[in-house]
Amino acid sequence: MGSDTSNKNYYIGVDVGTGSVRASLVDPSGQVSAICTQETQTWRDANDSRIFEQSTADIWAGIGKSIRGCLQQSQVDPAQIKGLGFDATCSLAVTDFEGEPVSVTKGQTLGKHGERNVILWADHRAEKEAELINGTGSVVLDYVGGTMSLEMEVPKILWLKNNMDPSLFSKCQFFDLPDFLTYQATRDNARSSCSLTCKCSYVPKSGWQKEFFNQIGLGELVEREYAQIGAKEGEVLIAGMPVGEGLSKKAAEELGLLPGTPVGSALIDAYAGWLGTVAARYTKDGVLSEEAPSIAESGHRLAAVAGTSTCHIVQSPEGVFVNGVWGPYKDPILNGWWMNEGGQSSTGQLIDFMLKNHAAYPEAVKLAKEQDKNVHVFIQDLLETLRKEGNHETLTELTKDLHIYPDFHGNRSPIADPRMRGSIVGLQLDASLTSLALTYHATLLSIALQTRHILASLNDAGHNLTAIFLSGGQARNLPLMQLFADVCDVPVVLPKDCDQAVCLGSAMLGRLAHEFAQEEEEMGKKRIGEMKERQAERLWGIMVEMTPPGTLIAPSCTPKEKRLLDAKYKIFLETIDIQKRWRKEMEEAGVVA
Template sequence: MALSPEVYYAGVDVGTGSARAAIADYQGNIIGLSERPITRHELKENHITQSSTEIWDAICYCVKTAIQQSGVDSSKILGIGFDATCSLVAINEKSNEPMAVGPDFDDSLENIILWMDHRAEIETNEINETNDDCLKFVGGKMSIEMELPKMKWLKNHMPKNMFNECKFYDLADFLTMKATGKETRSFCSVVCKQGYIPNGITNRNGWSKEFLHKINLPELAANNFAKLGGLDCVNGKYLTTGETIGPLNAKSAKMLGLTTDCYVGSGVIDAYSGWIGTVAASTNLPIPELIEQDKDKSGLSKATGRLAAVAGTSTCHICIEEKEVLVPGVWGPYRDVLGKSYWAAEGGQSMTGALLAHVLSKHPAYAELGIMSESSNLSKFEYLNSRLENLKKIRKERSVVALAKNLFFYGDFHGNRSPISDPNMRASVIGQSMDTSLDSLAIEYLAACEFIGQQTRQIVEKMEESGHNIKAIFMSGGQCRNGLLMRLLADCTGLPIVIPRYIDAAVVFGTAMLGAVAAEYALKDREGNEKPGTFAIKNPLLEKKFALDSVPASPYTAPTATTSVTSISAMNQRDGFPFPLTQIPRLTSSLNLTDSDDLDNNNDNSSSEGIISFNPSSTPQQQSLSDKRKNLPLQQEESVSDRLWRIMTQLSSTGSVIFPSDITHPDRKLLKTKYAIFLDQISTQQKYRDMVSKTEDAIASYLSI
């Protein structure tokens, strides 16, 4: 069953610092992309908030702008997907107005507690001290970054009358509610972040009244758990990834510049959308282990063994299995969050993107780095990679990796998410000198990259020890452009690394895939009914009134593609990608993303050649929608999970593979030794903290006498 050349799909992604929207066609080409920043506030340490009002406004701007860029009629966009960070949204239960989440409870616009907010340390510990059975499905302990501890904090600190008026959403579920007017919740949100257990796993089906009473949140259990979304098929509805909620309501359709014929897919957490947008990709070089696995599998089961590493402010490591696999310190297993009856596991590293930025900005040579990289017309990371290559020659070292052989960097500045699940972990560096030169910055940056690779190995090993069988890591995010980091990830883990076509846009591309699934439902519902939806905007590229009145000018969002939608193959042509095993190349990100003679703009999905074209004339010859409906009946025998996989494979392009060096390579041997030191740094820090804690307890006991 082929996708229609006359139907388009929208994806919306809300990250930590920005919202973005993409329009995709039936071949998986992104033909419109827009991004707008969103603010976050930290009025008090570890209290980090955002505004759902600001986020929705940013989404509407981005969708309209992406439609304008694509040049397609908005009436032909029949599906839209939403993803967002796993942040907690508080809304008034009766009025649907925002509710303040503090520390200033008079500011109702600040109604989101961001995922990285760490205010609920006491509440998290109290929840984990219950040792409730449900905790085994979050790696044994609930994380401070999850949403139930945040709700408990609100009960303890919010004025009582305000808490009683609240209902709560994961941000992705709030967005689908805003779009459709329906209170439908996603398994992805409630299972992963709110303690929901799907039916049939335990004798507690769904929300646990006993658990909520045990942690002193009986209010959440009242009225059949209405504040959390209700009971499935009683006063609530819950869907898995790949299922569809229904059409946009009239108000949201108008705000988004779409029509009420556009259907909304069940929402997902942003990292899970990154999994959707990457793991179905074919590869430019064969990965024998995946080929062997796929011989005996079909549908979504082919996605097992493929770990998605979705790298942004933090990095999430997601894979699925056909059976329940419990991994200490790794979130999950979560059933039904990625396809019906499949189990997902989620490891994670807090603040990886922020880690590299922090290492650079805090070094005395940072200003010099800015001058040198700018004068070289390179990014800071590109310049450092080149400087390391030069430094290797000057110091006559065996390799770049050997430059940091006696620097032992442990980088959990913001606590550990996986696999030791310890929010009190902090960074440590052994082997630093008083050197403040640019060369010392380059080597410290190298050590930080190595830390990311070593911690990824630790997460993968814990997963495999428990029963996962990971065969490849499918990367996404800006870190993919960093050749040094990708080489270290391959050599630390010993696994192939797959770089996607859409580096930064993999997450929003994943939600566009969910939009494609929703569009099939829309087509089915439109059979025999030619009545158009409301608020269609014809040819928005030419509608000056639409462009001027509905899409305000923004210096942040350019009217052309950004580097985040660059095809990896465009970089391949310029830099000899994939990486040779014996070198760490420079990857350019300074591409001119206008139509140019030196780049192939062919968007055929059978190849990832070229960059994305924003020329409406490049759209393939369209066939009539009525003909397409005849060709696109929803197959009754096709499961929800297999439909999702079909869409993923049809829209995914080819990724490029970086294979690890041979196990006998000197760098592999050095990294293995340093991995043992990495593990020792963890246990030593925990030992030291325990020694200090016992001393402080003894002092407190003495002073109380």
């Protein structure tokens, strides 16, 4: 390694996604020097499609391999790693009070020590528990758009209480996965404002709600002063604030880093995506925007983190209540600021499902391989050929009579109904490559239409969103990005590297933790209150400094296509009304209990 980097500081961001762990080694300018990914395991139940389980031991081992991989690639000395940040999916991790994993699998192993101790975010086993919670009228519902999702942590904890031996339940402690990672790294039980307010029913300004927990049957949490879910007074940290004394000796050995390396309070993965994208300047027609964005500008930028599912994050100086959209959450990232979170339960997953379950998909894969193309590129090229052969101006015109409603895995927002299901109108007796291509484009369009539905709901409630800053794997699909811009009629800004934005956000947490830890050392004591007062300004400054410029995709549809897209959106909304009406009619007929 050259002498010019031997004394350079670096930060590591760790992103725990749905199917993998990724670590990035980042310098203070935001330049990624190394990146390493390890797959993680998910267990499904062949007899119950609702079940998704993972293992913290498997995840932590993947984190260790990923960090060591980054160090090996870059030949950076561990002493140069000045801070570490984590983000993860909003999944429920369960351990005993010594940190040993507790099984969440229904049956004889439930509540006992076992490898499968994570109920993944996508797990839908807690439907009845969520229905009970949503019938309480509790104030906690006001801060999740009026309806609590069964993907959140309290319904899952209640499911465990209802299915576990009481003597075993009392021995459990429960973490939103990002907070488990900082606990595993430091053995400090401090929880993050992001996890608690966004996923664990911690109400802004008033904290845990005693009446709520007693009402739903989790009074034990109250009686034990919330020891099982953490966050006693003084233990809630805002993003990037140092957790404990940094890496423990054991964790440092497991990760290949030095003991005491500062660890920043963690974020849910989508919020790390917000952190790593919304402060970007951007290029339009090859010209870079002149001024760095102010913190006020963040309120006009919707961050969409689009992978297996998609999350939509928006910040505001005051709380905005939006029916069917989670929040408003106070202080999830920046102290004093509020956030709302919309989302689509299945996007990348839906695209894969629609392709792989089509009869012509194997043929498409074969032909794409022969042409040395990605299968998505092959299908997009086929669509363009079909458009020209049919003398259509646009792909929207080509697929105008095929309508797909995308909620195959329930609706997260703005309907907030896990019972919503997907639908396809316009099918023919056709299993050809042509049918596959048309289905593919109609699926992309359905995802874009639902994004418009979410954005419109946010703006109708009081937000003023004028751009989408998009990261995650779907950002590589440029035709989909253009659809987002055209359907939503706002520009879409793509990060320099769509796969690195979330890890970059986590690395920023590590940097802030390092800077605050340095100040603590100089002052000789922790001053959490003073840290919180300075946290927003400091973290936004880090975001502006470390976020690379993005690329702007402007809306470009013709007036004719705009009319077609508006008609598609009207049909999209009608499809929702029809499904609700049909379900009600079937329930009234006694078909559904």
